[in-house]
Amino acid sequence: MTTTPAIAIDRTALLPVALRNDFPILSEEVGDHQPLAFLDNAASTQRPRQVIDALSGVYERTYANVHRGIHTLSELSTEQYETARRSVQRLINARHLHEVIFTSGTTASINTVARSWGDANLRPGDEVLLSVMEHHSNLVPWQQTAERTGAVLRHIPLTDDGRLDMEAFERLLTERTKLVAVAAVSNTLGTINPVAEIIAKAHAAGALVLIDAAQSVPHLAVDVQALDVDFLAFSGHKMLGPSGVGVLYGKEALLDAMPPFLGGGSMINEVKLSSFTPAALPAKFEAGTPPIVPAIGMSAAIDYLQSIGLDAIHRHESELTRYAYDALSQIEGLRILGPAPEHRAGLVSFAFERIHAHEFAQVLNDQFGVAVRAGHHCTQPLHAHLGIAASTRASFYLYNTPEEVDRLIEGVLAVQRMFAPQGRQRKRRQPDE
Amino acid sequence: MPSEEELYQEHILDHYEDPFHRGHLTSATHAHEDKNPLCGDVVRIELELNDEGKIKNVYFDGQGCVISQASASMLIEEMYGKTIDDIKAFTAEEMLALYGPRLTPNRQKCCLLSWKVLQSAVHSPVASGDEN
Ligand SMILES: Cc1ncc(COP(=O)(O)O)c(C=O)c1O
DSSP states (O other), X not given: OOOOOOOOOOGGXXXXXXXXXXOGGGGOEETTTEEOEEOBTTTOOOOOHHHHHHHHHIIIIIOOOSSSXXXXXXXXXXXXXXXXXXXXXXXXXXXXXXXXXXXXSHHHHHHHIIIIIIHHHOOTTOEEEEETTOOGGGTHHHHHHHHHHOOEEEEEOBOTTSSBOHHHHHHHOOTTEEEEEEESBOTTTOBBOOHHHHHHHHHHTTOEEEEEOTTTTTTSOOOHHHHTOSEEEEEGGGGTSXXXXXXXXXXXXXXXXXXXXXXXXXXXXXXXXXXXXXXXTTGGGOOSSOOHHHHHHHHHHHHHHHHHOHXXXXXXXXXXXXXXXXXHHTSTTEEEESOOGGGBOSEEEEEESSSOHHHHHHHHHHHHOEEOEEEOTTOHHHHHHHTOSOEEEEEOOTTOOHHHHHHHHHHHHHHHHHTSOOOOOOOOOOTTO | OOOHHHHTOHHHHHHHHSOSSBXXXXXXXXXXXXXXXXXXXXXXXXXEEOTTSBEEEEEEEXXXXXXXXXXXXXXXXXXXXXXXXXXXXOOHHXXXXXXXXXXXXXXXXXXXXXXXXXXXXXXXXXXXXXXO
């Protein structure tokens, strides 16, 4: 039987399939000897040869600690590490190089703002405005900060189709609001949030804005000056780079006024036995040995993404997403989470009344080679709001193909058949049933 | 990597579709509920223990994947009529063996949820009037 619904795909919107050859891991087999279709890119992405070579090149030729030696290798590493900072600066169009702080990832970036800016600026009764769709890493740090400072957390509710309720946002935005912290793109719903509008309105109300860009910077062109955003956080591993590195962008004046968060080497100017003076930006927020090689690898990933172009990548993902969305919409009993394709980035999450997400992820992997995420994707409050315990998520990137989407759909239909009620009966062991 | 025929054996799907004692026990003396926060599987077990520590009756309820729910049914069926000492002596390895198919570490958590709930349930008396 044919299981692929007849949905049209606009191949002119897609990137050349040949770029898959840059990604060695994509020729692996998984499950029962199935070719891999990697549709778990919102969790983490794969790396092209160019990034892998950049990483091993550092270890083979130039590696040493940065900013502390005068020997050749330390100078080489330092130069590469600072060049990586420059490529991040260009990617997001930061005004100053020292507004780019390397962290261990989005989580660390948000925690830095919550601890440093939050502890120094929030008073009892001040409000931080989040949303119901936030990732745990943009909820828990603020819960911790609220506990320390007495600040109050508010949450922008969602519309029925999984977008931010912007009318409610405007009502919640008051003179008590000191910070608005929201994701640019939801990692579960795929919703692209209107960050420019949020920033403009928050600023008009006198609040700062932190954007969790973990799901946007890898897929959409982001310009921090055009947005006038105050803080921006993202991760290298979600954009073809290594894990262990991420970025906190902050406006110079804000970062300058903030106390350092982690204390230790590199972040100091002068240390005495009972006191220290902090270093200038960006070192002030880069205590200890930084993620040297991951940052250099991230820079190679940025080069790679820019060689293809973020607009072309976004077009490719949008077309795959629309294709998947249309095909999944035809499946009876399947509930797609989040808005229509025109409001979403490159992912689709769905739930079935009767069949748990685990079954989808397991069978898709084993029989179809399709890697998807099953669970709550670090958005428990959002799942509670949607009234479901878990969902299955397929998330796309530049190397995915419509054929992989077809395998996803075929797999979903197979799972539906496999776990349909069949009037099965357990063998009776107990007499008294 | 276990294949699907192995993972979702017929007797497992049978337990999933036609579980042993799924529901509630009005006469419960002990009960416990827990979840696997990673995937949202939930299992609740209600026990009626007599004075000698024998299981007079036991029911489970819950929501979640096939492995978590089928394994709960299999466990409850296995323990029906046994004693508290039998429950305490029943190890995680024995639970995995009772389930059957080899499981990856992540899926073992699904299988062991009901086992953990049962181990806690025998220590969790129901306050009288608490259950209805
Ligand atoms: C929207 C969003 N925010 C934050 C994070 C956390 O990123 P990381 O785990 O790299 O710190 C993620 C990744 O799962 C995400 O999708």
